[in-house]
Amino acid sequence: MNLFDIIGPIMVGPSSSHTAGAVKIGYVSRKLIGEPIAEATINLYGSFLATGKGHGTRFAIVAGLLGMKPDDKRIPDSYKYAKEAGMKLTFGEAELHDVHPNSAQLILKGVSGKELEVVGESVGGSLINIAQIDGIAANFSGDYPTLIVHNVDQPGHVAEVTSMLAHKSINIATMQLYRSSRGGEAAMVIECDKEVPAESIKWLAHLEGINKVTYYSLLN
Numbered sequence: 001m002n003l004f005d006i007i008g009p010i011m012v013g014p015s016s017s018h019t020a021g022a023v024k025i026g027y028v029s030r031k032l033i034g035e036p037i038a039e040a041t042i043n044l045y046g047s048f049l050a051t052g053k054g055h056g057t058r059f060a061i062v063a064g065l066l067g068m069k070p071d072d073k074r075i076p077d078s079y080k081y082a083k084e085a086g087m088k089l090t091f092g093e094a095e096l097h098d099v100h101p102n103s104a105q106l107i108l109k110g111v112s113g114k115e116l117e118v119v120g121e122s123v124g125g126s127l128i129n130i131a132q133i134d135g136i137a138a139n140f141s142g143d144y145p146t147l148i149v150h151n152v153d154q155p156g157h158v159a160e161v162t163s164m165l166a167h168k169s170i171n172i173a174t175m176q177l178y179r180s181s182r183g184g185e186a187a188m189v190i191e192c193d194k195e196v197p198a199e200s201i202k203w204l205a206h207l208e209g210i211n212k213v214t215y216y217s218l219l220n
Contacts, residue, residue, distance in 0.1 A: 021122025022048070022057045023075060025104055026064020028130060028142040029118040031216050035110040037065050037087055043094035046101035048122070058091060061104060070126055094119075099131055116214070133214060136187045137178045142216065144173050144191035149204060150212040153179045153186035157209060161188055164200055185211070195219060 030037060040062070048057050056076065063078035066085065074081060082089060094105040100121035108116045119132035130138050133148055140146045147165075151157045158177065165172060171193040179186035195217055205213040 019056045019060045020070040020126035021102065021128050022060035023064040023068060023070045024126060024128045024142060025120030025122060026061040027067065027069060028216060029106050029108060030065050030067055032118065032214050033108050033110050033114060033116045035112055035114060036085065037108050038111045039088045039109040040065055041090045041092065041107040043092045043105040045094040045096045045099060045103040048102050048104055049093055062089060138189050139176060140189055140191055145195045145218055146216040147190045147192060147196055148214040149188040149210060151186050152209040153183050154209060158188060160207060161204065164204065168197060168200055170194055170196060
């Protein structure tokens with residue numbers, strides 16, 4: 001057992017789930033969109049909605065969207081920093097189903113106009129699960145470099161992605177496959193043991209039948 005499993009994470013409180021976990025949901029979402037955020041609609045669900053105000057869940061998510069980590073002393077002042085950055089914030093109630101009680105739906109627009117929707121769950125002890133990206137199941141922790149490929153459900157795409165990773169000597173930690181229907185939209189969520197090169201991500205994005213490639217990096 002790790003010492004931090006006993007004493008908890010290094011964080012700005014008061015709550016590891018409602019504050020530190022909320023920061024991490026925002027932080028991972030900011031990394032996924034890959035650029036500063038111009039507009040953010042933050043819809044809360046369950047306990048996040050009911051008790052989040054007292055635990056600082058709102059300002060914690062905003063802090064993460066600004067690129068702050070759970071131990072950043074600026075977290076309680078995140079609204080001020082968001083205003084200085086020109087980030088437009090809207091808060092509401094999420095209408096979600098089959099999610100953890102501590103969940104948030106983030107609808108984001110980057111400064112270039114890029115859009116992203118993320119559903120994140122804070123599962124306790126500052127651990128999180130990114131449950132959905134753009135309406136498609138994802139289910140990854142944010143603890144590994146993660147490649148998310150949205151594609152048409154047709155033969156060959158899984159082989160293209162895994163062959164590219166093998167060529168770059170990148171081992172797959174976990175891999176999940178989802179599809180909306182046979183021949184419809186599909187997604188691969190691949191947690192990797194090391195970073196995927198930027199040129200490889202660009203190569204994937206231009207393949208026929210690949211609709212979108214999103215990447216979560218552990219690098220600053």
